[in-house]
Amino acid sequence: xxxxxxxxxxxxxxxxxxxxxxxxxxxxxxxxxxxxxxxxxxxxxxxxxxxxxxxxxxxxxxxxxxxxxxxxxxxxxxxxxxxxxxxxxxxxxxxxxxxxxxxxxxxxxxxxxxxxxxxxxxxxxxxxxxxxxxxxxxxxxxxxxxxxxxxxxxxxxxxxxxxxxxxxxxxxxxxxxxxxxxxxxxxxxxxxxxxxxxxxxxxxxxxxxxxxxxxxxxxxxxxxxxxxxxxxxxxxxxxxxxxxxxxxxxxxxxxxxxxxxxxxxxxxxxxxxxxxxxxxxxxxxxxxxxxxxxxxxxxxxxxxxxxxxxxxxxxxxxxxxxxxxxxxxxxxxxxxxxxxxxxxxxxxxxxxxxxxxxxxxxxx
Numbered sequence: 001x002x003x004x005x006x007x008x009x010x011x012x013x014x015x016x017x018x019x020x021x022x023x024x025x026x027x028x029x030x031x032x033x034x035x036x037x038x039x040x041x042x043x044x045x046x047x048x049x050x051x052x053x054x055x056x057x058x059x060x061x062x063x064x065x066x067x068x069x070x071x072x073x074x075x076x077x078x079x080x081x082x083x084x085x086x087x088x089x090x091x092x093x094x095x096x097x098x099x100x101x102x103x104x105x106x107x108x109x110x111x112x113x114x115x116x117x118x119x120x121x122x123x124x125x126x127x128x129x130x131x132x133x134x135x136x137x138x139x140x141x142x143x144x145x146x147x148x149x150x151x152x153x154x155x156x157x158x159x160x161x162x163x164x165x166x167x168x169x170x171x172x173x174x175x176x177x178x179x180x181x182x183x184x185x186x187x188x189x190x191x192x193x194x195x196x197x198x199x200x201x202x203x204x205x206x207x208x209x210x211x212x213x214x215x216x217x218x219x220x221x222x223x224x225x226x227x228x229x230x231x232x233x234x235x236x237x238x239x240x241x242x243x244x245x246x247x248x249x250x251x252x253x254x255x256x257x258x259x260x261x262x263x264x265x266x267x268x269x270x271x272x273x274x275x276x277x278x279x280x281x282x283x284x285x286x287x288x289x290x291x292x293x294x295x296x297x298x299x300x301x302x303x304x305x306x307x308x309x310x311x312x313x314x315x316x317x318x319x320x321x322x323x324x325x326x327x328x329x330x331x332x333x334x335x336x337x338x339x340x341x342x343x344x345x346x347x348x349x350x351x352x353x354x355x356x357x358x359x360x361x362x363x364x
Contacts, residue, residue: 040167044179046221049121049150050096051214053171054105054128054142056113057089093170093214094118094142095152095223097253103142104253105213106228107133110140118144121177132256136196136264136362137244138228139252140213152215155222158246160184160201168205168227168241170214180206182239189242190325194229197329200242201225207241216243225249265334266360268300269293273323274312282312283348290314290345291321305355307344314350315343332360 092109096102103118110116116128126144133140160166164184172178182205190198203216207230216225225243255262271291274284278292293311296303307313313321317340321327334340336359344351 040165040181040219040221043167043217043219043221044169047152047167047215047217047223048169048177048179050152051121051169051177052094052096052103053119053174053177054092054094054109054213055089055117055119056091056110056115057117058112058114091171091174091210092212093210093227095213095215095226096149097152099149099151101144101146101149102131102253102257103128103144104226104249105140105142106226107135107138107140109213110142111135116142118142120146121150132260134252134256134262136262137248137252138195139226139244139249139256141253141256152217152223153221154250155218155220155224155246158224160187160218160224160245162186165219166201166203166205166224167217167219167221168203168207168211168214168243169217170207170211170227172206172208172210174210182206182241185240187245191323192229192242194242197248197332198325199245199248199329200228201245203241203243204239205241206239207243211241261362263335264332264360265336265338265340265357266300267302267331267340267355267357268297269302269307269313270295270297271313271321271327282345284312284345288314289320289322291327301355301358302342305342305353307342307353307355310346312345313342314345315341317341331357 092105094103094105097104110130116130117125118128119125124146126146128142128144131141131143162184166182166184168180169177182203184201185204186202189200189202192198192200201216201224207227211227212229214227215223216227218224223246225245226249227241227243229242230240252262272294274290274292276286279286279288291313293307293309293313296307296309315321316327316330319330331340334357336357338357340355340357342353342355344353
């Protein structure tokens, strides 16, 4: 049994030791380092200078009344005010990809613009020219002439996982550059009706009007995506934002630089998903997935290969034809002239066809 004096001495020494710890290292307890998980200041400092504000303007031409051009009615309009054109302004964001002045943004940010003004974080402004655009992925490539440009750093591993930290940097509502934080909520989002080819990163980092074209970066300030759209019923952020993954954006940028457009494979098929009801109609096993052909382009690659309406496509180059959007991307990622092998069920029999892809042409 310990003596009371010894117990008191132990308590006293413990209190003294705790006092010394609090005296010499208080900041480690009350003020966490700004480079640790409690602050992303270093990540923002690394990325933010390369994120720009984009201001566009376009002239909306007012139409005169069609009867003004008719001789009989013209005299009735002689004193009517002449319609004036008006200027429509919009805003967005962009990311500087290289010291040569290349900037990536969303196509919808600059669509139809007569003038594009880029404002850097350091206060400099300059007009930009359009190098190319791809409405089907909502990517546009701009170029500015300016020296000493900050450049974004690409993520070494751009493949995001659910739960990864994300920072959205842009110009929401035109208030100026802002940063919001969240996590990756989902990956591979599609069938949203935002663009033709969809494979979005979903994040709950606040993305609002004006953030479009801005940077989605990871906890190290490295670019992982281009903010594109929000899902909302009120017009403001509701915790569901979408970004184009970095690798997809860079693929589009590369094609725009080399060809002035994105070169995609084209099969000339229109399909719909093989639903449970259709499986019963065609007598197809429940576990089978596929796409039912409902349209074949005349003299297109699919027709030339022998496909026809009512065929059930089960495989594209050995991959299951599950969802139409995924299949479209698989085909689009191939080049014109590539041969694609199609697994098809026709009249209950499995068949294979080889089709030589053409080039997808997008109407302006």
